[in-house]
Amino acid sequence: MSDRFFGVGCMVPGVEDAENPGDWTEKVKKAFEAVPSVQKFKAIEINDLDFCWTGNGFTESEDREIHIPESGIITFEVKIPARLQIVPLLGGEGAEVFRVTILFDYVHPVTYVECLDASEEVEHPSMTLVTVREFLREELAKRDSPVGLLVLGPSPFHADFSLRVGSGPQTAGEDFTVDIEKSLGYDRITYYHESPEALWRLYRTLREQFSYFYQFVTMRNARLGAASRLSKQSREIAESFKRRGLKAYLSRTMTMRHKLQSAQLDAVSARLTIIRHKRDSADDLEGLYPGEEAAHLRRYLEKTIEEDYIEEIESSEKILEVLDSRHSQELQRFATIAFSLLGVVVGAALTAAFRSWWG
Structure with a gap:
């Protein structure tokens, strides 16, 4: 065939x-x-x-x-x-x-x-x-x-490709045309040319678009990785606030500020990564598709670019905001207790000193 x-x-x-x-x-x-x-x-x-x-x-x-x-x-x-x-x-x-x-x-x-x-x-x-x-x-x-x-x-x-002799309804670059049959699963993308021996030329024609698609995938993976790590951090910090007892309370008081600030900085970094990726991807798309012709693969690239995982980042930020407020309250309570105990110790010491002085 x-x-x-x-x-x-x-x-x-x-x-x-x-x-x-x-x-x-x-x-x-x-x-x-x-x-x-x-x-x-x-x-x-x-x-x-x-x-x-x-x-x-x-x-x-x-x-x-x-x-x-x-x-x-x-x-x-x-x-x-x-x-x-x-x-x-x-x-x-x-x-x-x-x-x-x-x-x-x-x-x-x-x-x-x-x-x-x-x-x-x-x-x-x-x-x-x-x-x-x-x-x-x-x-x-x-x-x-x-x-x-x-x-x-x-x-x-996620598409099934073929090259067929004939002509399709859309231009696909060079002297190829294309027909896309959309599906709930994999779309069927059929390219047309006057010769079935033009497959190598078709590979070269499509290479740049697929190359950028996989570059956008690596960028998406980086965004997903940042959002996943941030979500894991926020969950681990939340778990530490569920622990009871004096030891857990003192540990949170002494170490939690650093963990919270580190996670909050990671959230800022994740947002900056999204901004940078969108800017760079927009420039790449403009270079790939200067006009409306031969843009049949554009929506596949755009879909990958749009996956920014901002909802996951915002959820983690809300968790960290609540935990930060709770940690501040714990610090205030700790300071109040510490100063009260210090006052008791100082008072007892002064009382003992005065008794020794006047005794």
Whole structure:
């Protein structure tokens, strides 16, 4: 059949101890070619390792850092029998051979996985990412390989893609057109061109938009991480106020001011991160979509940008405000008791001194 079915995501090889681009390429090539079902492995123009991948998208500075190429291309084919597929793509025969294309980019890498041998329409091409990801993870782990798979979700991108001969209702860049069928699940996005051999050109045409999408995902993850840490802090502080007894009371009096101020500063930092991300993302979107044409993917990027988790931050701020007020009251009570006790001690001392003096 002439239709080309593919999924989109972010799935790249990672090597922790690569010394240079040549070393990185050699280790990745050796690891993938050790898997018998991987064929036609090519690494093209891998020139640097300046892109720093930390966790699931720049999450924590203390996470281990893995450097991957900032530019270049990797392609290979892999055969995965239907019996070994986590989610078989077709009920009948076929859909066992996949071509993986990884485009490294200074913004963020993007991965395309095409189903090469489908004998009928592939209902969910996005699942090619899942099929290849889980198979390669298992095969690499089985061989105790120094190369792992780094994945940034959502992988797959939440849409099913295909290229078809013909013409669609919207422009999609270059000489491609597109039709989007919206769904409660994954949208179906069908690109049209006069030639089914234009898939590589389509990959290049869409690369920048997907690259920025995954960059926006890393920024969203950072916002989510900040909001989650703040929520955890506020819960832990609230729990400390529930503890009873003199020891807990004295501990709160002596240490809680620092914890409250630290959490309040984190709340300010989280808000500033949201402001900075919205400003930077707005600039990026303006550069990506200077006009109304070829903007069919814009809403997917905007949805990711809009996820700021401000409600979680505001809830934590309200909790901290209440706890701060309660802590101030406890400090006042502690000061009153302390001064009262001090007065009693001083009075007793003075009484004893006077008695000694006049005795």
